Amino acid sequence: MEIFMETPTAANGGNPGKKKRSWKKLLLWLFLLILLFSLVFHFTSSLLFRKTEAGHLKFITPTVAQFRHEIAVRGDISSSENQDIKCRVRSTGGVMITWVVDEGTEVKEGDTIAVLDNSTLIDSLDAQQIKVAQSEAEVKAAENNLLTAKIAKEEYENGSYKVNLQKLVSAQIKAKEERDRLAEYLQHSKILYEKGFVTQSQLEADIFSLKQAELTLRAAELDIYVLKEYTHNKQTNNYESDIKTADANLSSKKSVHLQNETKLKDIQQQIEYCTVKSPSDGKVLYVNETNRFGSSEFLVCQGAMVRERQTFLRLPNSNKLQVTADIHEGKISYVKVGQSVQVHTDATGDKIIQGTVIKVDENPQPTNHWMGNVKEYRVTIRLENPEGVLPGMTAETKILVEESQDEKLMIPTHSVFEHGGKYYCIEKKPDGTLTPITVELGHSNDKMVIVTSGGLTEKTQLVAAAFENRELISLPELAAGETSSPTIRPKNEEISGDFNGENSNSSSPQAGMKPDGEMGSDGPKFGAGEMGQNTGMPGEIPAGMNGMRPGGPRPGGLRPGGMRPGGPRPEMDKMEQNGEMSAGMGENGFPPGMDGMTPDGPKPGMGMRPGRPRP
Missing domain, CATH: 2.40.420.20 (conserved putative lor/sdh protein from methanococcus maripaludis s2 fold)
Structure with missing residues (x-):
């Protein structure tokens, strides 16, 4: 059968617009067929995929056995009896560790386990030794001054004072003898004067000589009195004052010297502290510190700075070991003192070490920065047979809370x-x-x-x-x-x-x-969100972000109802009826400044300053 197709032309009345519409219909039907094929393929491949996945699934069956309620937690092994080695060297910014024994080294009592930098102390020692020598010389000089003052007083009391007193007494005796002689001579002169053998002038001369001798005697007696009552007391007080001054100066010099000697001994002791000795036999462990962020804050090593009274080494008793573990607050109520614990370490292989809970802290541990507000409580577990276990190891523990008697x-x-x-x-x-x-x-x-x-x-x-x-x-x-x-x-x-x-x-x-x-x-929930009364696009609109239109608040958002609860707003309606919102509410019912830019520009509204434009 032959098919003849007539080409439309203008002569035979062909319509180009009708041909164009036919092509559009053909393309539309082709698109619908492709879409239908895609849906069928997707559905079929999904079933095949599920069937393939189900064929490769791993299956289990329930078990009937006794139930053991255990709390598994990791912990650190430490000794319950430790000898902490602290830095005893005083310093402002810490002292450097110049050498330290390797961690885990077995040491004997008296062995050197660490050496701290003592260069600054050596310099201080040299300077202090000079001060001690100077203060010692000053003490000796003060002692000589005190001795000199005492000798001077004794010399005065037993020497110069007695000599001067003796001289004055001798002068007094001579003056008294002279007075007595002149008095007797005057008596003879008076007898001779009455007999006419002595003239009046000679008699008056003898009387004057007697008065002169009496004055000399009085002066000698006064000198003795002044020496005893004034000069002696004054000199004695001066010498005693000198002695007291010298003694006080000696005490001051001795005090300074004692302080210098004490400081010298302290520096010498600090230098001895720079060589750290083992107080007993044991295995040396480093005491490293971490900050609240969990990173290392101090690591024991050569060149590290250690503070005074900081524990940086430890000698644990390997025969008395324990495990300390931090348990979440949701499980700590099940942990009781006396519960049995199974402890496992990598060092012991398959061997299970038995333990017992001996302490449950009542207060939580300091919160770690990365854990937020999660609380953890420390539990201490005593190891019953710690053979093969060393302090510092990490242990896996299982605290037995309960064990059912029947099968579950x-x-x-x-x-x-x-x-x-x-x-x-x-x-x-x-x-x-x-x-x-x-x-x-x-x-x-x-x-x-x-x-x-x-x-x-x-x-x-x-x-x-x-x-x-x-x-x-x-x-x-x-x-x-x-x-x-x-x-x-x-x-x-x-x-x-x-x-x-x-x-x-x-x-x-x-x-x-x-x-x-x-x-x-x-x-925050994503999916099944709504925009007001109309169903939104599943999986795109967060629930709780839809209170801008009627539909009510949706849970799961930033707060109930999202940015604003949906539904009627009677307060707004009342304000509109009373004319309180005459100027200032945007076209979308938002307060001014919250409805964006409208074609008319920013609207004046209900801001802090009514009537002022608030873009």
């Missing part, structure tokens, strides 16, 4: 997950299909959790990594504020958090947060 049905914690407030497992049916099972959980440890209900048996095939493969099953849609999480919170760890996470007891990233606003337990 248990599954691994990774085979169950939380979704919308319920716990689910993924069961593999005999035909190979996967289906979710709702279960209720009991007590849990770090590996296993008790299943109290849900219809599981020892033969039930469960997906091992349930949370990672939850997309292979159909689950109920999450409501606003709900989440899906791999972390389970069974009965022994039921918690409730707050915005700051201070009461959070779970290690889940969502722990310590509320579901309604305030960075809820699910964090």
